[in-house]
Amino acid sequence: MSPTRALRRRTFRSTAVLAGIAALASTLAACSSTSHSSSGQSNFVSGTGEITTVSAADRKPAPDLSGKTVDGTQTSLAAYKGKVVVVNVWGSWCAPCRLEAPNLVKVAAADQAKGVQFLGINTRDLAAANARQFEKRFAVPYPSLYDPDGNLLLRFPKGSLNAQSIPATLVIDRQGRIAGRALKALSESELNQLIDPIAAEK
Template sequence: MSPTRALRRRPLRGAAALAGAAAFALAVTACSTSTASSNGTGSGTNYVGGTGEISTIEPGHRVAAPELSGKSVEGAPLSLADHKGKVVVLNIWGSWCPPCRAEAPHLAKVAKETESQGVQFLGINTRDLQTAQAKAFEKEFAIPFPSFYDPSGDLVLRFPKGSVNPQAIPSTLIIDRQGKIAVRALKELGADELHEVLDPVIAEK
């Protein structure tokens, strides 16, 4: 197995149904990162963990992303399945989160740069209790891609625990053309850093 690149992550614990949603809500309120986690080579997940922020998974060890569907921040139907066959960059964010605001211009930039390469950016807006806040965020940063409106974190909790589920706000997942999770970043990303992990997934055949 190849090593996983990572630096720091903030763990998020969630259980099923209402208990999981409550845990998620409490965990992300601070919108911060903490100390390193241990190497995640066990647990039968075929996932190589590390001691930091960004994890890359070899094609043979990737797990499928869950089905995600719902309404966008603008109220339109939105589904991950609609982008089957594309590389999808999925960013979990909230308008209340300073690191999310810091990375938003970089996400918008890379989304425009990679659109012609078969890349679709999507967001999951969480913990914004009104869509007005999320819409203002999207307008302020000229976000060119849609986001699921997920105020209670239900969509986030659909990801398999203990492997590549998002565990911080912001988090970014890169899903390959086969619908499997190739990269997880538990931090805000700059444009260069995002290209560094996204470009190899784009180049995969």
């Protein structure tokens, strides 16, 4: 084999190896950035960061959200008819959920006098014990429906505001309609900005 041909072959092999390494790195990056794994890693379903509100005339009814809670009792969205209900979707495995939990707890306590009720939906926690430990750690005072398979989240009607990320927060008005949504972890200030106008409606 001539020196020129041998050099070309080595160059081709080096280029192929580098291309393969780049493709593998790209695949691993995509896998790690989409959602959490079943092994309980702290990856999460990233939201867009949008906070959306809907005028009263354009709101759609919230679906039936009911079932067993994290602590084994029963509750439902319908149980809070006539109140503004803040529905927070969370998982104990979700780092942004842990970040916003103290803010939710503070605002939930402060907004009781305004006729506002908080209701969680715990999702993708295959062991309810993990969810209970989360609630104990952050002293969560409101119930959370236990939805490990995400079935409750699929009940939101097509075209309505729905939970497209974890965490996500939805605000249901006193008529049982979806009035607002946040696809991000919220600060106390952001929670108040989302909830207060809806709570002030007559």
